[in-house]
Amino acid sequence: xxxxxxxxxxxxxxxxxxxxxxxxxxxxxxxxxxxxxxxxxxxxxxxxxxxxxxxxxxxxxxxxxxxxxxxxxxxxxxxxxxxxxxxxxxxxxxxxxxxxxxxxxxxxxxxxxxxxxxxxxxxxxxxxxxxxxxxxxxxxxxxxxxxxxxxxxxxxxxxxxxxxxxxxxxxxxxxxxxxxxxxxxxxxxxxxxxxxxxxxxxxxxxxxxxxxxxxxxxxxxxxxxxxxxxxxxxxxxxxxxxxxxxxxxxxxxxxxxxxxxxxxxxxxxxxxxxxxxxxxxxxxxxxxxxxxxxxxxxxxxxxxxxxxxxxxxxxxxxxxxxxxxxxxxxxxxxxxxxxxxxxxxxxxxxxxxxxxxxxxxxxxxxxxxxx
Ligand SMILES: Nc1ncnc2c1ncn2[C@@H]1O[C@H](COP(=O)(O)OP(=O)(O)OP(=O)(O)O)[C@@H](O)[C@H]1O
Ligand SMILES: [Mg+2]
Numbered sequence: 001x002x003x004x005x006x007x008x009x010x011x012x013x014x015x016x017x018x019x020x021x022x023x024x025x026x027x028x029x030x031x032x033x034x035x036x037x038x039x040x041x042x043x044x045x046x047x048x049x050x051x052x053x054x055x056x057x058x059x060x061x062x063x064x065x066x067x068x069x070x071x072x073x074x075x076x077x078x079x080x081x082x083x084x085x086x087x088x089x090x091x092x093x094x095x096x097x098x099x100x101x102x103x104x105x106x107x108x109x110x111x112x113x114x115x116x117x118x119x120x121x122x123x124x125x126x127x128x129x130x131x132x133x134x135x136x137x138x139x140x141x142x143x144x145x146x147x148x149x150x151x152x153x154x155x156x157x158x159x160x161x162x163x164x165x166x167x168x169x170x171x172x173x174x175x176x177x178x179x180x181x182x183x184x185x186x187x188x189x190x191x192x193x194x195x196x197x198x199x200x201x202x203x204x205x206x207x208x209x210x211x212x213x214x215x216x217x218x219x220x221x222x223x224x225x226x227x228x229x230x231x232x233x234x235x236x237x238x239x240x241x242x243x244x245x246x247x248x249x250x251x252x253x254x255x256x257x258x259x260x261x262x263x264x265x266x267x268x269x270x271x272x273x274x275x276x277x278x279x280x281x282x283x284x285x286x287x288x289x290x291x292x293x294x295x296x297x298x299x300x301x302x303x304x305x306x307x308x309x310x311x312x313x314x315x316x317x318x319x320x321x322x323x324x325x326x327x328x329x330x331x332x333x334x335x336x337x338x339x340x341x342x343x344x345x346x347x348x349x350x351x352x353x354x355x356x357x358x359x360x361x362x363x364x365x366x367x368x369x370x371x
Contacts, residue, residue, distance in 0.1 A: 003158045003183055020123035021143050022150045023302040027079060027102075027119045029072075034062050034113030043079060048072045050110065051084070064088055064111030072102070077160050077300050078254055079117070086110065101254050103293040119296045121282075126150055135177030137170055138321045141311035147174070147303060154301050155181035160253070162238070162298045163276040165305030171276035172236065174303060178274055179232040187231030192224045195237035202245055204261045207252070213262020225258050225269050232272045238298070239279035239290065246291045253297050273298070 027043040029050070041048065041058040050058040051069040060069075066086035073080050079102040083090040091109040092100050102108075104119035128145035129152060132138065139145065154161065155178045163171045172191070179189045197205050204214070208223030224233055235241075241249065252258045253273060257266040275298055284290035308314065 004156055020125055021146050021304050021306060022126055023121040023123050023299070023304070025119060025296065025300050025302075026122045027117065029058060029108075030116045030118055031058075031060070032107070032114050032116045034060065034111070036060050036062065036113065043072065043074065046074050049084075050115070058115075060110070060113050062111045062113045065113055066111075069110045070108070076158060076256065077297070078102075081108065104296045105292070121299060121302060132317065135173065135180050136321075137173050137177055138317040139311065139314045140317055141306075141314050143306045143311055144314055147305070150301070150303065151177060151181065154178070156183065158272055159300045160272070160298050161274045161301045161303060162281070163274070163303045163305060164280070165276070165278065166307050167278055169305035169307055171278075171305060172234065174305065175232070175234040175236075175274045175276060179234075179272075182232070182272065184231045184272055188228050189232050189234065190224050190228040191234045191236060193236040195240040199242050199245075202241070203248065206245075206249070207258045208260040208267075210260050210262035213260075217262070220260070223258070223260065225252065225271055226267060228269075228271045230270055232274055235273065235275040237277060238275040239277040239281060239284055243289070243291070246294045250291070250294045250297055 029041050029043060029048075031037050031039040039058070039060075045057075048057040049068060049071050050056055050060065050065075051067050052060055052062070052065050053067040056068065066084070066088070068084045069086045070090055071082045071084055073082070080099065081090070081092070081097070081102055082099045083097065088111050089096050091097065092102075092106050094107075094109075102117045104117060106117040108115040108117065126146050126149050128142050129149035130145075131148055132140045132145065134148040134151050137144070137148070139148070151174070161175075161178060163174050165171050175191075176189060179185060192206065194202065204217070204221070204223065206223045206225060208221050208226055209217050211217055211220045235249075252269065255266070256270075257268050259266055281290050281295050281299075285292050285295055308318075
């Protein structure tokens, strides 16, 4: 489909002080055992090789390592390792492999050397965009303009994105804006809210099912992934996904194929994944409720939407947008009841009571509607 891979070279971004709204997933290979212990190499290119020969990206002096031992390719957000017919073979966490997808914490043994695959989120600061809107999103604060800037860059790629933020911070709007600014625009944008489907039905709603696969499955049905073919699936409240389903989603993302419930036939999927959560997934991982390998897979780009109280300067454009598009403000003849020129200022200070608002737009949006 000619979609760009996400090519984030660090030089594009510069680090600054202050809380960051964007993190990128970074991966490294670290030599944890063997003669070159302590050596590291960043995995930031589409292909990387490891071996004894001088022209490898990671050169190991271990004599039991082959001249060209392994190759790691970056494709569709995943790192895939391949053994290059090495003499002594390649082992991941003790199992000999020819090809495998890497997950954080994996131990790769080549000869007498052990490498660890390390993944982490790197907070970045990005030059704010000059624009004060992106799709249907509005905002003039530096943080929102930084988000617009990152959205401009990542929307056209295939990158999986995770959006964190309190309720009402605009997570769904960001997901839609990514889709609308990608080559997938015009193809389906499917919203799947993990918190609104009964846990025992999530699998069949996501991946579909065959007739008779469970009581009540009277007809075969496509799931949300198949519905989203060619487009984007927005997995809302991903933190609600139960632990038994997480490996199934991980497999679907890695293999780029799904199996309907009750079927053994894999179906190829061409779907971009964007997810959102109002939980802190790092904390969920620490507490054992979210799998790190799935988080790693989803968080190629992480956008942390700031709450409205951290960007009070965005209240006026939000109120304006709301007055223009809210049904509450329409007269029967289609004219606006309240127009910007008469009210925005007084209503903004009214909505915020002259101080930073504690709510986000969902809560403050009642303000103009009632008054
Ligand atoms: N930056 C913004 N620009 C324009 N409208 C916004 C913005 N942020 C929020 N809104 C509006 O606020 C409302 C809530 O936004 P949205 O549904 O995207 O939030 P959310 O983060 O998905 O919330 P929840 O966690 O409750 O699902 C919507 O009506 C949306 O149009
Ligand atoms: Mg939402």
